[in-house]
Amino acid sequence: MSDQDTVKRHHFHKANRSLQAYAFFFMFVLYAPIMFIPLFSFSSGLYIRFPIDGWTLQWYGDLWERTAVLNALKNSVRVGVSVAIVSTILGIFAAKALVRYRIPGKGPIIGFILLPLVVPPIIFGVALLLMVNALGIPLSLYTIAAGHIIICLPFAIATLLPRFEGYDAAMEEAAADLGENSWWVFWRVTVPIILPGIVASLLLTFTVSFDEFVMAFFLGGTDLTLPLYVWGQLRIPRAFPVVLALGTLILLFSFLLVFLGLRIGRRGAIKLVDRD
Amino acid sequence: MTQDETMISVRNIGKRFGSVVAVEDACFDIRRGEFFSLLGASGSGKTTVLRIMAGFEAATSGAIFIDGRQMDAVPPHQRPVNMVFQNYAIFPHLNVADNIGFGLRKLKLDPVERRRRIDEMLELIKLPGFGDRLADQLSGGQRQRVALARALVLQPKVLLLDEPLGALDKQLREQMQVELRALQRSIGVTFVLVTHDQEEALTLSDRIAVMADGRVLQVDTPAGLYERPCSRQVAGFVGNMNFLPARVVSQDGGSARIDVPGLQTTCSISAERLARFGSDISLAIRPERMTLHRERPADQANSVSGVLHDRMYLGERTQFQVALDDRGTTIAVSSSTTVAERLGSIDPGAQVWLSWSEEALIPLGND
Numbered sequence: 001m002s003d004q005d006t007v008k009r010h011h012f013h014k015a016n017r018s019l020q021a022y023a024f025f026f027m028f029v030l031y032a033p034i035m036f037i038p039l040f041s042f043s044s045g046l047y048i049r050f051p052i053d054g055w056t057l058q059w060y061g062d063l064w065e066r067t068a069v070l071n072a073l074k075n076s077v078r079v080g081v082s083v084a085i086v087s088t089i090l091g092i093f094a095a096k097a098l099v100r101y102r103i104p105g106k107g108p109i110i111g112f113i114l115l116p117l118v119v120p121p122i123i124f125g126v127a128l129l130l131m132v133n134a135l136g137i138p139l140s141l142y143t144i145a146a147g148h149i150i151i152c153l154p155f156a157i158a159t160l161l162p163r164f165e166g167y168d169a170a171m172e173e174a175a176a177d178l179g180e181n182s183w184w185v186f187w188r189v190t191v192p193i194i195l196p197g198i199v200a201s202l203l204l205t206f207t208v209s210f211d212e213f214v215m216a217f218f219l220g221g222t223d224l225t226l227p228l229y230v231w232g233q234l235r236i237p238r239a240f241p242v243v244l245a246l247g248t249l250i251l252l253f254s255f256l257l258v259f260l261g262l263r264i265g266r267r268g269a270i271k272l273v274d275r276d
Numbered sequence: 277m278t279q280d281e282t283m284i285s286v287r288n289i290g291k292r293f294g295s296v297v298a299v300e301d302a303c304f305d306i307r308r309g310e311f312f313s314l315l316g317a318s319g320s321g322k323t324t325v326l327r328i329m330a331g332f333e334a335a336t337s338g339a340i341f342i343d344g345r346q347m348d349a350v351p352p353h354q355r356p357v358n359m360v361f362q363n364y365a366i367f368p369h370l371n372v373a374d375n376i377g378f379g380l381r382k383l384k385l386d387p388v389e390r391r392r393r394i395d396e397m398l399e400l401i402k403l404p405g406f407g408d409r410l411a412d413q414l415s416g417g418q419r420q421r422v423a424l425a426r427a428l429v430l431q432p433k434v435l436l437l438d439e440p441l442g443a444l445d446k447q448l449r450e451q452m453q454v455e456l457r458a459l460q461r462s463i464g465v466t467f468v469l470v471t472h473d474q475e476e477a478l479t480l481s482d483r484i485a486v487m488a489d490g491r492v493l494q495v496d497t498p499a500g501l502y503e504r505p506c507s508r509q510v511a512g513f514v515g516n517m518n519f520l521p522a523r524v525v526s527q528d529g530g531s532a533r534i535d536v537p538g539l540q541t542t543c544s545i546s547a548e549r550l551a552r553f554g555s556d557i558s559l560a561i562r563p564e565r566m567t568l569h570r571e572r573p574a575d576q577a578n579s580v581s582g583v584l585h586d587r588m589y590l591g592e593r594t595q596f597q598v599a600l601d602d603r604g605t606t607i608a609v610s611s612s613t614t615v616a617e618r619l620g621s622i623d624p625g626a627q628v629w630l631s632w633s634e635e636a637l638i639p640l641g642n643d
């Protein structure tokens with residue numbers, strides 16, 4: 001990541017014109033459509049069209065008067081937090097096992113674990129829905145969370161693997177040698193060393209769950225998450241500007257979390273003071 | 277050796293990793309308070325033996341006793357041994373004081389006592405006032421000392437050290453050797469050191485186990501290994517050695533005589549040793565056990581002539597290469613430079629004589 005950054009900066013310094021133009025074009029194509037959402041969330045008109053009728057913050061104010069929005073937000077946070085915690089914990093064990101133990105066929109196993117990153121969520125969504133129905137489990141926030149854990153686990157593992165690869169297994173042996181059993185070794189050595197990875201994984205998995213629509217659509221019951229609420233509102237033209245305002249906030253929040261997660265994940269070991 | 281004197285007893289230890297045999301039938305005892313070294317080339321199984329002692333690897337066969345207690349089922353955190361790791365494994369998230377105090381948690385000391393013990397250790401490793409530094413603010417030698425202190429603060433019965441000086445430069449390594457030896461003497465803890473550096477093993481150890489290909493070849497004092505190597509492999513690994521072809525000429529009762537054509541001499545060997553070597557034997561002699569002469573020595577029966585090939589000045593010592601009169605065997609002779617200077621300058625190609633005393637000849641098997 002940081003290498004790419006430096007390379008990019010390097011070329012900018014050299015003022016490579018064509019590359020510069022390409023980079024701007026790339027950014028424009030990537031982000032211009034998304035920019036329509038914040039732009040029109042401040043428009044006082046009901047419809048998306050130019051020229052913009054006028055500017056207002058009214059839609060943002062309206063948001064807080066709708067209990068349905070706050071409910072959906074609460075549901076999303078509850079699902080997101082539980083998913084982040086569960087998938088990060090599972091991710092820690094999986095990453096540790098993958099790095100520390102000689103497992104035959106490790107390469108294919110890692111590929112298999114990361115598969116949900118590229119399999120369309122609709123496939124998982126349908127498959128899980130069939131299974132949940134067959135087992136007679138009622139659809140609820142719990143089933144959404146279960147679906148999200150599947151999607152989030154690869155993110156957690158991919159974030160944590162480098163942290164485990166980045167430090168010497170002898171650290172853990174040294175702790176055991178100094179008299180700690182495996183539980184204490186984990187708390188006093190493993191966790192502090194991989195802490196940046198844990199924080200990054202929590203932030204990333206929370207964001208993925210918070211923004212996820214397809215799984216939630218298939219596996220949701222009567223309780224709506226935020227993306228489901230947005231989807232429902234799209235059918236009501238009068239509600240559209242409020243949806244744009246909500247979308248802008250979600251966008252901003254997700255961007256912040258991912259940015260933070262990547263920053264922390266990349267940084268060196270946090271220097272914790274262990275007073276024991 | 278009585279039970280009381282033995283600290284570690286290694287009984288027929290074997291270890292395989294899949295099809296790789298890392299250690300085979302290792303068997304030796306380490307005495308209480310001894311500085312013991314495992315010496316061998318890379319891949320000879322030294323680290324594996326040490327890790328079996330620490331409990332990080334389970335032996336495939338055999339048993340280990342530490343202070344009279346069988347260790348097979350005892351996990352690493354309950355063994356009365358501590359280890360200094362090859363790359364020191366200093367915890368990066370803790371400062372020096374907390375690294376040293378890491379193992380003290382279980383003793384439930386009050387903070388004042390904990391601090392006192394840590395300071396005592398910092399004093400011992402000559403790093404007072406370094407308690408607040410982080411691992412990445414230490415030099416290689418300082419890390420090594422912190423690793424030592426971290427292990428010794430727990431007052432282990434045995435300290436295991438895996439190539440602790442391997443990462444240091446030559447000068448620092450020699451200084452640390454002196455300190456390590458002095459430290460071991462002063463605290464009296466049994467040290468088990470793994471090294472591939474024969475000089476380090478010779479200078480530091482009370483006794484040494486020489487390993488090759490997973491087997492323990494010989495366990496002896498430095499002098500014992502040097503003067504009485506039990507096999508050609510050991511002789512070649514510890515110090516420099518000349519090997520000459522030899523054959524058995526006569527055998528009667530308790531002893532046999534072997535002929536060494538290169539030196540135009542014979543020497544005797546006990547029948548018992550000969551039985552161990554088989555008929556395929558050679559003769560070994562240390563370069564410094566030979567004396568170089570310009571004239572034929574009058575008073576020495578054991579002498580041979582040859583042609584000087586080369587002369588190398590090594591500082592304190594000077595080494596000569598001499599081609600013997602037979603089929604061109606070349607022999608290394610080493611003498612102190614002051615003695616060599618008394619010989620005056622000898623040009624390569626000049627005829628010289630070599631002499632030795634019979635005790636210097638070591639018959640060995642050709643395994």
Ligand SMILES: Nc1ncnc2c1ncn2[C@@H]1O[C@H](COP(=O)(O)OP(=O)(O)OP(=O)(O)O)[C@@H](O)[C@H]1O
Binds near residue numbers: 298318323472
């Ligand atoms: N975990 C392992 N898995 C497979 N083979 C191993 C393992 N550990 C050691 N070996 C093998 O066992 C043999 C002995 O290894 P060991 O590390 O004990 O050697 P060593 O004498 O310490 O060598 P060095 O001086 O290079 O450290 C080697 O052939 C090594 O490849």
Ligand SMILES: [Mg+2]
Binds near residue numbers: 322323324
């Ligand atoms: Mg080793």
